[in-house]
Amino acid sequence: MMGPLRIVILLVLLYILYRLLTGPKKRPAGKARPEPAARVTDVLEEDPVCHVCIPRTQAVTMRDGDETIYFCSRECLARYHEENKKNRASKT
Numbered sequence: 001m002m003g004p005l006r007i008v009i010l011l012v013l014l015y016i017l018y019r020l021l022t023g024p025k026k027r028p029a030g031k032a033r034p035e036p037a038a039r040v041t042d043v044l045e046e047d048p049v050c051h052v053c054i055p056r057t058q059a060v061t062m063r064d065g066d067e068t069i070y071f072c073s074r075e076c077l078a079r080y081h082e083e084n085k086k087n088r089a090s091k092t
């Protein structure tokens, strides 16, 4: 004799099966690309002083004319300033 409980269990099993089959398909595997805005934050810039790569978001920046220079720390920025001064002094 088939009671209503068996039907409920069967429905639950069917639901689990349905979720297992449809679940992974909802997430597009491989197609998930970072948003353009998120990609910008991932850009690595090289510190011209110690040659370490730092993400733009964490870098100490300095404007030099049209270009932006990225440093890993304020110490490197200060050192870059010092070397620029030296270079300019030696040229003249």
Ligand SMILES: [Zn+2]
Pocket (backbone or CB within 6 Å): 047, 049, 050, 051, 052, 071, 072, 073, 076
């Ligand atoms: Zn540095």
